[in-house]
Amino acid sequence: MCTNKPISLIIVDDHSIVVEGIKTMLHGDLEINILETFSLGSSLMNFLNRTNTDIILLDISLPDISGIDLCKKVKLMSPKTKVLALSNHTERSIILQMIQNGANGYLLKNIGSMELKDCIHAAMNGEIVFSREVSSIMANPNMEELKELPRLTKREKEILELISKGLTTQEIADKLFVSPLTIETHRRNLMSKFKVRNAAELIMEASKSKLI
Amino acid sequence: MCTNKPISLIIVDDHSIVVEGIKTMLHGDLEINILETFSLGSSLMNFLNRTNTDIILLDISLPDISGIDLCKKVKLMSPKTKVLALSNHTERSIILQMIQNGANGYLLKNIGSMELKDCIHAAMNGEIVFSREVSSIMANPNMEELKELPRLTKREKEILELISKGLTTQEIADKLFVSPLTIETHRRNLMSKFKVRNAAELIMEASKSKLI
DNA sequence: TTGTATATACCTGAAAACCAGTAGAAAAAA
DNA sequence: TTTTTTCTACTGGTTTTCAGGTATATACAA
Numbered sequence: 001m002c003t004n005k006p007i008s009l010i011i012v013d014d015h016s017i018v019v020e021g022i023k024t025m026l027h028g029d030l031e032i033n034i035l036e037t038f039s040l041g042s043s044l045m046n047f048l049n050r051t052n053t054d055i056i057l058l059d060i061s062l063p064d065i066s067g068i069d070l071c072k073k074v075k076l077m078s079p080k081t082k083v084l085a086l087s088n089h090t091e092r093s094i095i096l097q098m099i100q101n102g103a104n105g106y107l108l109k110n111i112g113s114m115e116l117k118d119c120i121h122a123a124m125n126g127e128i129v130f131s132r133e134v135s136s137i138m139a140n141p142n143m144e145e146l147k148e149l150p151r152l153t154k155r156e157k158e159i160l161e162l163i164s165k166g167l168t169t170q171e172i173a174d175k176l177f178v179s180p181l182t183i184e185t186h187r188r189n190l191m192s193k194f195k196v197r198n199a200a201e202l203i204m205e206a207s208k209s210k211l212i
Numbered sequence: 213m214c215t216n217k218p219i220s221l222i223i224v225d226d227h228s229i230v231v232e233g234i235k236t237m238l239h240g241d242l243e244i245n246i247l248e249t250f251s252l253g254s255s256l257m258n259f260l261n262r263t264n265t266d267i268i269l270l271d272i273s274l275p276d277i278s279g280i281d282l283c284k285k286v287k288l289m290s291p292k293t294k295v296l297a298l299s300n301h302t303e304r305s306i307i308l309q310m311i312q313n314g315a316n317g318y319l320l321k322n323i324g325s326m327e328l329k330d331c332i333h334a335a336m337n338g339e340i341v342f343s344r345e346v347s348s349i350m351a352n353p354n355m356e357e358l359k360e361l362p363r364l365t366k367r368e369k370e371i372l373e374l375i376s377k378g379l380t381t382q383e384i385a386d387k388l389f390v391s392p393l394t395i396e397t398h399r400r401n402l403m404s405k406f407k408v409r410n411a412a413e414l415i416m417e418a419s420k421s422k423l424i
Numbered sequence: 425t426t427g428t429a430t431a432t433a434c435c436t437g438a439a440a441a442c443c444a445g446t447a448g449a450a451a452a453a454a
Numbered sequence: 455t456t457t458t459t460t461c462t463a464c465t466g467g468t469t470t471t472c473a474g475g476t477a478t479a480t481a482c483a484a
Contacts, residue, residue, distance in 0.1 A: 153430060182432050184434095
C-alpha cells in the first residue's frame, strides 16, 4: 500500500481502557492518523459537522445513544465516512441491524492488532469487513437465531405481558374492559403464532426472543 | 508514596485491546511494574506457581475458566496476592461472588486512568476497593436483585425445565417414570417457592432469575 | 373500493391446572 | 444415629386453559 494520504480515524467508545488500547494498537501504522476520540454520540455528531473523516470505530453501547442508531445518523450526515462497529455483542440480529444501518463492517473487541489494521484498510477499499469470529457467527447461525420472531399486534403484546404477570383470562378481561372470550381468542392467537402448546411454553419462547 | 519496591502486577484478559489499554494507562506509574499478561486462566496458574506477584487484574469472562472460579484458585495457591476483578458485569450477585471468593476489589472497565492507579495502590494497602460505579451499584440494589432466589432441588429444576418446554403434567410423569400426582406436587412446590399463581408467571420469574 | 389485519365476541366440551390437605420412603446432613 | 430435606403418592374438588370452530365491526392499505 502506498502512503499517499493518511487515513483519518475517529474512535467512539466510553471505556477509556478500550480507547487507549486501540490507540496503542494502531500506533505503529503510519497510514492511520487518529483524529479524535469521543465517549458520547452527541460529541461525535458535533465534530462530524465540521470535519472530514475517513473512518469511525464505533462502540455499540454508549451512554447517550445506541451505536446502532448513531450509525444511521452518521451515514445520513456523512455518507462517505466508513463506519466500523466495534463491540462485544455477538448476536446475529445486532450485527445485521448495524449493516442494515449502513455500517461498513463489524468487529469484536477480542480482535488483535494485525487484524484490526487489516480490517481498517479493507474497509477503506470499500469492502464490508467482519472480524474472524463475526464471520463464523454469520456463517453458523444457531437454531434460536434462525427462527424469525412472530409479529405481534399491540394488543397481543399487552396481553402477553399480563399473562406473564400471572393474571388469568378473567382478570385480564376485567383489566382491559373486554370479554374474557376475547382474551381467550388473543391467547390462542399468541400460542399459534409462537407454535406452542400452553402458556408456560409461550412465556418461555417470548422471553427467549426478548419480547417480554 | 515512597518508591521502595515496585508493585508487581499481572493482567489477565483475553481481549488484547483491553490489555494494551491497561498497559498504556499504567505506563506512567513508576511504582507499578507489569510482570506479565495472560489471556487464559490456565497460563496464569502455571506462572503463579513459580513467581511472586503482588496484584492481579482479573477479567471475569475468560475462554477457559470463569474469573470467579479462577479467583478462588489463585487465592488458595497464593493468598498474599491481591486480586482485583476488572469486568463489564454490573450484577450485584457477580460482584458479591467475587468478593466471597477472596477478591480484594471490583472494578468496571469504564474506569479511568487515575482511578485505576488509585485502586491498585489502595488494594495494596489492604483495602477492599470498588470503582465509583460499583460502589453505587452496591449502595442502590434494585428490586429484582434484592429478592433472593428460591433454592430449588435437583428434581424441581428438572421439572421446571420440562414445564418451560410446554410438557403437561402427564407428559412429564411419563418421561420421568413417576406418578402424575407427584409432578403435581412438585409443580405446587415450585409455585409456592416462587410465590406465583400459575405456570406462566412461574416461567417468567424463573427466567428473570436466570434459573432456566 | 376492495381486500387484509386487527380487535372484538360467542359456543361447546374436553383436558389440564390449581387448591388444600396428608403422608410414607429414601436420601442427605447433622 | 437422629434429624431434615427431598422425592414420592394420594383424595377430592374447583377453576382455568385449550381446541375446534364461527362471526362482526373497524381500521388501514392497495
